[in-house]
Amino acid sequence: MKSIVLLSSTFRSPICSIPSLVARTTFQKTCLDYFNRRHQSNMASIEASKRAAATEAVKNHYPLNAKWVGIGSGTTIVYVVEAIKNLGTDTSLTRFVPTGYQSKQLITKAGLTPVEFDAIPEGVVLDIAFDGADEVDDDLNCIKGGGACLFQEKIVALQAKEFICVADSRKLQNRLLTNWAYIPIEVAPIAAHRVVRKLKEMGSKNPAIRLNTVAKEGPLKTDQGFFIVDAPFPPLLTPSDVQAGKDGSGKAGVWEVSTLANKIKAIPGVLEVGIFHGITGPQAQEAGAVGGQKPFAAYFGLPDGSVTVRRAIH
Numbered sequence: 001m002k003s004i005v006l007l008s009s010t011f012r013s014p015i016c017s018i019p020s021l022v023a024r025t026t027f028q029k030t031c032l033d034y035f036n037r038r039h040q041s042n043m044a045s046i047e048a049s050k051r052a053a054a055t056e057a058v059k060n061h062y063p064l065n066a067k068w069v070g071i072g073s074g075t076t077i078v079y080v081v082e083a084i085k086n087l088g089t090d091t092s093l094t095r096f097v098p099t100g101y102q103s104k105q106l107i108t109k110a111g112l113t114p115v116e117f118d119a120i121p122e123g124v125v126l127d128i129a130f131d132g133a134d135e136v137d138d139d140l141n142c143i144k145g146g147g148a149c150l151f152q153e154k155i156v157a158l159q160a161k162e163f164i165c166v167a168d169s170r171k172l173q174n175r176l177l178t179n180w181a182y183i184p185i186e187v188a189p190i191a192a193h194r195v196v197r198k199l200k201e202m203g204s205k206n207p208a209i210r211l212n213t214v215a216k217e218g219p220l221k222t223d224q225g226f227f228i229v230d231a232p233f234p235p236l237l238t239p240s241d242v243q244a245g246k247d248g249s250g251k252a253g254v255w256e257v258s259t260l261a262n263k264i265k266a267i268p269g270v271l272e273v274g275i276f277h278g279i280t281g282p283q284a285q286e287a288g289a290v291g292g293q294k295p296f297a298a299y300f301g302l303p304d305g306s307v308t309v310r311r312a313i314h
């Protein structure tokens, strides 16, 4: 008699063994329910960790009497807005700068006042900007754009005195492109295929124009009406790897993070690259920028409910 045995990768032991084909349907349903429950519980734990990281980041960085606040995009930023509301401070004079459509809706629904980036008065520097990230490395370089927002996120982060990232522990890695698979790049539609070819020449394996969820609807469009090209590369080296003698010049597709970001940015048709890199904080200010692309600090919610922080070293 045949028996059905299902192995759980977590427990590495049989969790079901049914000797009869008659019982197969019930068995399959039981197992499906089991995995659905596990999936839901994992998702709940990830959401809880995003909320914990957001609460801690807002508690530590949201300035009393903030006048200008950048609000990023994605699923984690929702908890940042929730945490700002929970502070209970008077936000009637605070202006919140969105990084796209979803971000603006989030601000408005929370009863806060949005002001588009191009309506910020000249000379205004944002007190702070919060955003999510797809991956963050030891040096606080980030990949962003998994949700197709990156250009507005970058200009808002660059306009802020302090840029703070909030994420769950899946995003906490030593090097970029460890767990996250590709670099999102925003490109002019007419140049998209040429950009894909150039990325292949640079060692990207199968770069692809991102499609809508319903693929027959064609390429996904950003808030700027541009396309996103997703470019996989091997894990990116940091400057410390290069100082230690590793070759990050692009041989066999292996790149140092800023070298690659600058090289992609230089391809005609590229509006922006989903790598936030380079100098940050006082060093950036000395170089004439407000804050730099990298966050001052990144907060990660861990599965045990705690929060860990990576901070820029000045």
Ligand SMILES: O=C[C@H](O)[C@H](O)[C@H](O)COP(=O)(O)O
Binding pocket: 072, 073, 074, 075, 076, 077, 131, 132, 133, 134, 143, 144, 145, 146, 147, 148, 149, 150, 153
């Ligand atoms: O395009 C999306 C943005 O860069 C997001 O901030 C990033 O993808 C992180 O999103 P989430 O908080 O949903 O993981």
